Amino acid sequence: MLENREYAPLQPSPFSRKPMNAAACLPARAARRAGPALPPVALPRPALPRLVLLPLALLLPLAFAGAAKAQTAEAPAATAAAEPQVVTVSANRRREPAREVPMQVDMLPAGQLEQAGAKMLSDYLANQPGVDVKNGGGAGFGSISIRGVSTGDQTIATVGTYIDDVAYGSSTPFALGSVTSLDMALLDLHHIELLRGPQGTLYGAGAMGGLLKYVTNEPNPREFSGKAAVGFSATRGGRPGHTENIVLNVPLRENVAALRVAAFTDKSGGYIDATGPAAGANINGGRNSGARVSVLVEPGNKLKVRLTATAQNTRRDSTDYVDYDAGTGRPSGRELTRHAALREPYDIKVRIAAADIEYDFGWARLNAITARQTNDIDLRLDYTGVYAPLLAPLGLDLAGVGVHQSTRVRKWTQEFRLTSPARRTVEWLAGLFYDDQRGGNEQLLGSTLAGAGAAPGPDLLRASVPSEYRELAAYGDVTWNATPRLALTAGVRVARNEQDYHQRASGMLLGEATDIVSESKDTSTTYMATARYALDATSNVYVRAASGYRPGGPNAVLKDFQTGATAAPPTFDHDELWSYELGYKADLLGRKLGVEAAVYDIRWDDIQQFYAVNGINVIVNAGKAHIQGAELNLQYRPTASWQLNGALTWIDARLSEDAPGLARDGARLPNTARVSASIGARYNGELAGRPAYAGIDARYVGKRNAGFDENPTLPNYVLPSYAMVNLQAGMTFGATTASVYVNNLLDRRAQLAGGTGFVPYGAPVNMTVQRPRTAGVMLTREF
Numbered sequence: 001m002l003e004n005r006e007y008a009p010l011q012p013s014p015f016s017r018k019p020m021n022a023a024a025c026l027p028a029r030a031a032r033r034a035g036p037a038l039p040p041v042a043l044p045r046p047a048l049p050r051l052v053l054l055p056l057a058l059l060l061p062l063a064f065a066g067a068a069k070a071q072t073a074e075a076p077a078a079t080a081a082a083e084p085q086v087v088t089v090s091a092n093r094r095r096e097p098a099r100e101v102p103m104q105v106d107m108l109p110a111g112q113l114e115q116a117g118a119k120m121l122s123d124y125l126a127n128q129p130g131v132d133v134k135n136g137g138g139a140g141f142g143s144i145s146i147r148g149v150s151t152g153d154q155t156i157a158t159v160g161t162y163i164d165d166v167a168y169g170s171s172t173p174f175a176l177g178s179v180t181s182l183d184m185a186l187l188d189l190h191h192i193e194l195l196r197g198p199q200g201t202l203y204g205a206g207a208m209g210g211l212l213k214y215v216t217n218e219p220n221p222r223e224f225s226g227k228a229a230v231g232f233s234a235t236r237g238g239r240p241g242h243t244e245n246i247v248l249n250v251p252l253r254e255n256v257a258a259l260r261v262a263a264f265t266d267k268s269g270g271y272i273d274a275t276g277p278a279a280g281a282n283i284n285g286g287r288n289s290g291a292r293v294s295v296l297v298e299p300g301n302k303l304k305v306r307l308t309a310t311a312q313n314t315r316r317d318s319t320d321y322v323d324y325d326a327g328t329g330r331p332s333g334r335e336l337t338r339h340a341a342l343r344e345p346y347d348i349k350v351r352i353a354a355a356d357i358e359y360d361f362g363w364a365r366l367n368a369i370t371a372r373q374t375n376d377i378d379l380r381l382d383y384t385g386v387y388a389p390l391l392a393p394l395g396l397d398l399a400g401v402g403v404h405q406s407t408r409v410r411k412w413t414q415e416f417r418l419t420s421p422a423r424r425t426v427e428w429l430a431g432l433f434y435d436d437q438r439g440g441n442e443q444l445l446g447s448t449l450a451g452a453g454a455a456p457g458p459d460l461l462r463a464s465v466p467s468e469y470r471e472l473a474a475y476g477d478v479t480w481n482a483t484p485r486l487a488l489t490a491g492v493r494v495a496r497n498e499q500d501y502h503q504r505a506s507g508m509l510l511g512e513a514t515d516i517v518s519e520s521k522d523t524s525t526t527y528m529a530t531a532r533y534a535l536d537a538t539s540n541v542y543v544r545a546a547s548g549y550r551p552g553g554p555n556a557v558l559k560d561f562q563t564g565a566t567a568a569p570p571t572f573d574h575d576e577l578w579s580y581e582l583g584y585k586a587d588l589l590g591r592k593l594g595v596e597a598a599v600y601d602i603r604w605d606d607i608q609q610f611y612a613v614n615g616i617n618v619i620v621n622a623g624k625a626h627i628q629g630a631e632l633n634l635q636y637r638p639t640a641s642w643q644l645n646g647a648l649t650w651i652d653a654r655l656s657e658d659a660p661g662l663a664r665d666g667a668r669l670p671n672t673a674r675v676s677a678s679i680g681a682r683y684n685g686e687l688a689g690r691p692a693y694a695g696i697d698a699r700y701v702g703k704r705n706a707g708f709d710e711n712p713t714l715p716n717y718v719l720p721s722y723a724m725v726n727l728q729a730g731m732t733f734g735a736t737t738a739s740v741y742v743n744n745l746l747d748r749r750a751q752l753a754g755g756t757g758f759v760p761y762g763a764p765v766n767m768t769v770q771r772p773r774t775a776g777v778m779l780t781r782e783f
Helices: 028-033 053-070 110-115 384-394
Strands: 105-109 131-135 142-146 159-163 189-196 210-216 225-235 241-253 257-268 273-275 286-297 303-316 322-324 337-339 346-360 365-382 398-419 426-449 461-464 467-480 486-506 514-536 539-550 575-588 593-605 608-613 616-621 624-636 642-657 675-687 690-701 722-733 736-743 751-755 765-769 774-782
Touching: 105 110, 110 189, 131 751, 142 159, 142 210, 384 398, 514 575
Parallel strands: 159 210, 273 337, 322 337
Antiparallel strands: 105 189, 131 142, 189 210, 225 241, 225 774, 241 257, 257 286, 286 303, 303 346, 322 765, 346 365, 365 398, 398 426, 426 461, 426 467, 461 486, 467 486, 486 514, 514 539, 539 575, 575 593, 593 624, 608 616, 624 642, 642 675, 675 690, 690 722, 722 736, 736 774, 751 765
16 A cells, blocks of 8 residues: 555656666565665776877977977067957847856857867866766766756756757656756867856746857858868776767858758777676777758848758767765775676667748848757666665565666757847847657666576566647847946746646556556746946946746656545646846956956745655655855956966855755755866967967866755765866867867866765665876867
8 A cells, every 4th residue: 555655756867876666666664674785896907008198298388388488589469468359159049249248158169178178068068167067877968057056866957958049858857858968069069158047038948047058050151161080089997989070061052052061970988897797897988979961041131041950879888877885985896886787878869950040121030940859868777786685575586677768859849039130229039939849758677587597587667658748938028228338138938838748657566557647737937137237348247137947747646545535746836046146247457357257146946856745756846945156257368379267156055945855944955066166278379380279277176965964865975076187289280280188187086976866775876987087189180
């Protein structure tokens, strides 16, 4: 009967390391008798390869210094501070200088990320203080939090993702939307924009903590061009990797139409070993490959049509997790190892096709954006260490228990947006947005029996969870340029969504088969208001108040077998937050010094969380959070050759009201360091008469909580602070550039994220650590 069993939540996260859905429906007495997982067996580690690229990377900055001293004269343009390039962003859905945007926007050039050896989302955002990427087990999985807006295991993502003007990903908790932030390769990207603070008015559901936007290169109808690159990398203690990519830009008709094609493949060498029945070396290697085709047609000065298709495949032979002891905070066995009864491969396939038709009426510009995307994930997870001990008292002697999970998202979006001309006394923007999502989630918890032959055991659980999500939203904003110095903006978005949810489940652990149907309707309204005042031609201050939300939805509602009453609320509501921000942006000292600073106060209400109601874990709204923070970004350009930068963030993110099932008032929110910082230096000059560069960057991240104190299902684990140092250098030989990098120079085992969901069952923390020291070289030729 329900009251005699303890249930674990429906967990859409594949790597949350909690019992899956109803498969955790074990008698409480059996759970209490469960013993710890088998200790890992240490295996000898192969000899470490020599990193021959390291001396080159270390010597290049010294060579630059010597070359600079050897110069007898320097051109005046090189001795004076370089005139800073005006950086334009599309944060407000129109192209405008970043200095004039009344919010904090980070622009990350794709070229610099590539030179630094960045391969995945956690690399792209590594040097952004106040931004956390909780790696969900490997490339392609992870959740982003900005300014501390996180509860650890998310129901729905708190940071939105866009590719150009196309919204990406699922807005529900039923198809891994919370842990599949787009881990897009640097495939012909121009830059990445990171918008801090809620963006619900212009970007809709899920963008309550901020927004990640990938901006791709447009085809150029004026010239034929291209680029090809090949790279190699070596990781200490792991296997080598390599990457190849090519980009071609072909005018189809001069100044009218062009085709742009890009393709890449990246082989990642593994560096984690497995002990136990599925023992092996460097098990977490894999491959990432993809292509993009884009066509641009501009038949006149009013009409512009852009068609884009992107495909990306990510395959890994296993996850990036290693075993850490929850009590000591150290590896359970040997460094960079995990105990495995089964291998954990996974595949992620992303397909996105979009059409952006733009027409300039003169009084306004119309954009009609249609997009179709698919996301298919196939993964296997090893749950032997938890379920085998739990099932032993029931007479099952199991050698392996694994989950095979397949999810799919089919998403179609349509947006119409009108944008008034810029630089007018009154500027405005208005749009309609429609989103239709179909999700699928198939799960099988299977087993193999101990003994010779490893015969198949019983199917412990089989579940199918299809879902549908439909949203219609209207949004807009108006800017009044009251004076040449003062600009006031107000915006609003009203969104209405309808959802259908169906769960069919059966299996030995469930007992009686279930067939649950639920639906919901939810309306959310978000607001935004800003005031920007120009102190002079190069500096301004702003204030910003904005809200964001995550949509509500249906719950898996079972009935009490005794009373017939529903055992949980039939729906959960949207949660929302308000952010109040004061900022300053300026170019000082003759435009040598760029300064951006902000302080903010965030109030988060009706937090969505997993919670046990009458024995069933569902999603409920409970608790409030209060987040306060400050950010400082500096860029100093003393000469045309040197660029120095630094960033510092302070965040105090805590619950401001008890959240039953989550934590008490005053508890720190997970995955957020109180203090984090980054610093870097780059020199662009000449070496042996050829253009060259060298750079170094370092980051510091303070202690973070992986969970909550006194939380029985997500116990706390304190992730220690860490510091990381990286080097980059390169030289140009005509049309060819050779670049080298060394990441994690000091070879630190920084603990980036910890999964504690299985710790109550005696299992270790599933830890994601920084990749060991990795050196690489990239050769790029433009034509």
